[in-house]
Amino acid sequence: MSLYHETASILDGDAPTGGNLRSRVFNNKDIKSPRGQIYALAVETCKWSSVLAEVVDNSQLLQCERKLTPVLALLLVHDLLLAKGGIALPVSHGLRAAIERHRSRLTAEFTRARIRRKCSSVSALAEHVEALLHSTSKHPRWIRVNTLKSTLDDQLATTFDGYQRAASVQDVLAGPAKLIYVDEHIPNLVAVPPRFDFAKSGAYKSGAIILQDKASCFPAYLLDPQAADGDVIDGCAAPGNKTTHLASIVHSRNQAAEGALHAKIYAFEKDAKRAKTLEKMVTTAGSDGITQIHYGHDFLKVDPADEKFSRVGALLLDPSCSGSGIVGRDDMPDLHLPAAAGTKTQTKTQKSAKVSASKKRKREDDDDAEPEKILIDDDGNTTVASSEKDLKARLQALSDFQFTLMLHALKFSAARKATYSTCSIHAEENEHVVLRLLQSDIAQQRGWRILPRDAQVKGMRDWPVRGQVDFCDGDMQVAEACIRAHKDDGRGVMGFFVAAFVRDGQQDESLVPEIRQVQKVPNQPAYELDSTLTGSPPADQSSSLLSSDSKAGGAGPPELGAGSGDDSDWGGFDD
Numbered sequence: 303m304s305l306y307h308e309t310a311s312i313l314d315g316d317a318p319t320g321g322n323l324r325s326r327v328f329n330n331k332d333i334k335s336p337r338g339q340i341y342a343l344a345v346e347t348c349k350w351s352s353v354l355a356e357v358v359d360n361s362q363l364l365q366c367e368r369k370l371t372p373v374l375a376l377l378l379v380h381d382l383l384l385a386k387g388g389i390a391l392p393v394s395h396g397l398r399a400a401i402e403r404h405r406s407r408l409t410a411e412f413t414r415a416r417i418r419r420k421c422s423s424v425s426a427l428a429e430h431v432e433a434l435l436h437s438t439s440k441h442p443r444w445i446r447v448n449t450l451k452s453t454l455d456d457q458l459a460t461t462f463d464g465y466q467r468a469a470s471v472q473d474v475l476a477g478p479a480k481l482i483y484v485d486e487h488i489p490n491l492v493a494v495p496p497r498f499d500f501a502k503s504g505a506y507k508s509g510a511i512i513l514q515d516k517a518s519c520f521p522a523y524l525l526d527p528q529a530a531d532g533d534v535i536d537g538c539a540a541p542g543n544k545t546t547h548l549a550s551i552v553h554s555r556n557q558a559a560e561g562a563l564h565a566k567i568y569a570f571e572k573d574a575k576r577a578k579t580l581e582k583m584v585t586t587a588g589s590d591g592i593t594q595i596h597y598g599h600d601f602l603k604v605d606p607a608d609e610k611f612s613r614v615g616a617l618l619l620d621p622s623c624s625g626s627g628i629v630g631r632d633d634m635p636d637l638h639l640p641a642a643a644g645t646k647t648q649t650k651t652q653k654s655a656k657v658s659a660s661k662k663r664k665r666e667d668d669d670d671a672e673p674e675k676i677l678i679d680d681d682g683n684t685t686v687a688s689s690e691k692d693l694k695a696r697l698q699a700l701s702d703f704q705f706t707l708m709l710h711a712l713k714f715s716a717a718r719k720a721t722y723s724t725c726s727i728h729a730e731e732n733e734h735v736v737l738r739l740l741q742s743d744i745a746q747q748r749g750w751r752i753l754p755r756d757a758q759v760k761g762m763r764d765w766p767v768r769g770q771v772d773f774c775d776g777d778m779q780v781a782e783a784c785i786r787a788h789k790d791d792g793r794g795v796m797g798f799f800v801a802a803f804v805r806d807g808q809q810d811e812s813l814v815p816e817i818r819q820v821q822k823v824p825n826q827p828a829y830e831l832d833s834t835l836t837g838s839p840p841a842d843q844s845s846s847l848l849s850s851d852s853k854a855g856g857a858g859p860p861e862l863g864a865g866s867g868d869d870s871d872w873g874g875f876d877d
């Protein structure tokens with residue numbers, strides 16, 4: 303099958319793999335053409351499809367070439383008109399011939415489509431197409447200024463020179479203007495319209511700015527490590543958005559605490575390949591001086607009573623999760639189709655066809671809509687749970703894993719603060735984990751409690767979206783203490799959850815031997831999370847902990863997010 307047939311079958315939704323475009327291409331074992339080429343062709347054709355559909359219709363291509371399907375026609379016309387090398391097929395190939403015999407008519411219609419859009423050149427048309435793509439976006443581009451390398455004022459005067467200050471995120475999203483919004487909750491965070499790509503900017507390459515969703519900045523800010531908290535652990539660190547955010551805060555506190563022992567960050571990442579990504583991000587961000595990376599190191603295998611970590615007062619845990627709050631990754635791009643051969647052509651009112659299998663969209667339209675069944679692993683690979691029961695089982699397994707990791711964090715002898723976060727929308731991974739932790743033996747023995755809203759750092763106290771009371775067994779205080787973010791509520795953020803735990807720490811010394819003992823107890827039974835969730839090998843049982851708490855979960859840690867994806871097409875440090 304040619305590149306064009308294979309790409310058409312992906313866009314037609316015939317591919318055996320579900321989920322977003324990326325996983326349909328990269329997880330499809332049957333594909334013969336280079337995956338990167340298929341992906342790029344599909345993305346570009348979708349982007350240009352409103353123009354190309356008009357060109358195909360007005361040139362009557364489908365009426366003349368009955369063997370072409372609408373999607374094939376779009377793909378081939380895209381390459382004829384816009385690809386550097388033209389159609390990637392031999393001159394004698396039937397598909398290429400079917401398009402090239404209409405070359406002059408297609409080119410003329412393309413010029414007319416450009417003029418209709420009042421664009422003086424093809425590059426002006428490309429800008430117009432790009433702007434259109436983002437015009438309905440509900441999400442700005444969030445950018446964190448990395449204070450280890452720069453300041454907000456410096457960046458406003460350089461990278462964002464020419465941008466007008468906006469009063470709200472909604473203003474940034476509303477118009478075509480170059481607007482910038484300085485966030486009211488998270489320090490050193492700005493939002494700009496999504497069509498502006500900063501990945502090629504000098505500031506991004508030098509680590510002065512980091513592309514990070516606002517909600518993803520909540521954990522490090524909520525943890526609020528102070529000089530008195532000593533060292534900090536990031537237990538699930540790659541790719542490093544939160545580690546580098548932590549580093550900028552810890553660094554500023556180190557500077558302020560003259561003469562005191564400077565705090566360090568210990569960053570653990572179980573997956574060796576992802577740990578290299580972490581290293582790259584930490585180095586670029588200038589955080590390497592205060593961050594010690596533990597490559598391929600399972601956080602659950604760290605002894606909480608180890609002398610090396612005796613100064614760790616704060617921990618940030620952001621474990622692998624269903625990824626159901628991530629924006630855009632579960633969608634197929636819009637594809638505008640030409641009218642099919644034999645039907646009346648539509649030139650002005652193109653029908654926007656979402657050429658995904660679009661089961662999700664259908665569900666949203668149904669009255670009795672089912673909950674989201676899409677799960678995304680740490681590498682962005684998507685799996686769709688086959689049934690409600692399947693989804694529940696997977697969420698429970700994730701919940702057990704997250705609980706086990708977090709419980710481990712609460713055992714560190716000098717720890718006084720810890721945050722727990724996910725980019726999931728599901729209660730099982732969020733409020734339910736918090737409730738279970740609060741009821742755990744470790745929390746009760748060591749005096750861990752949830753950090754109430756009124757004791758939180760100002761921006762988090764002011765953030766209005768809180769945990770759901772019905773997910774917290776009706777406990778209003780716990781719900782208020784939990785922080786949520788919803789992906790489509792107009793605030794321009796991803797779906798997210800975070801809660802902080804604190805304790806006064808009178809009981810810790812007496813507990814150290816007990817913590818050590820917990821480490822030595824034999825393994826628990828295998829974890830029940832099935833590896834199809836992540837495409838990872840079966841669970842490593844050797845790191846299971848046995849405590850009354852982990853028994854409650856009936857589980858040790860699964861291998862989550864461990865190298866199941868292909869990092870070769872890793873696109874930077876964006877969320």
Ligand SMILES: C[S@@+](CC[C@H](N)C(=O)[O-])C[C@H]1O[C@@H](n2cnc3c(N)ncnc32)[C@H](O)[C@@H]1O
Nearest residue numbers: 538540541542543544571572600601620622863
């Ligand atoms: C959601 S991602 C973390 C994202 C990261 N905090 C950030 O903001 O860039 C979860 C990471 O935890 C790692 N992980 C999962 N289980 C782990 C464990 N037991 N020990 C250490 N890392 C683990 C995964 O490989 C993955 O890279």
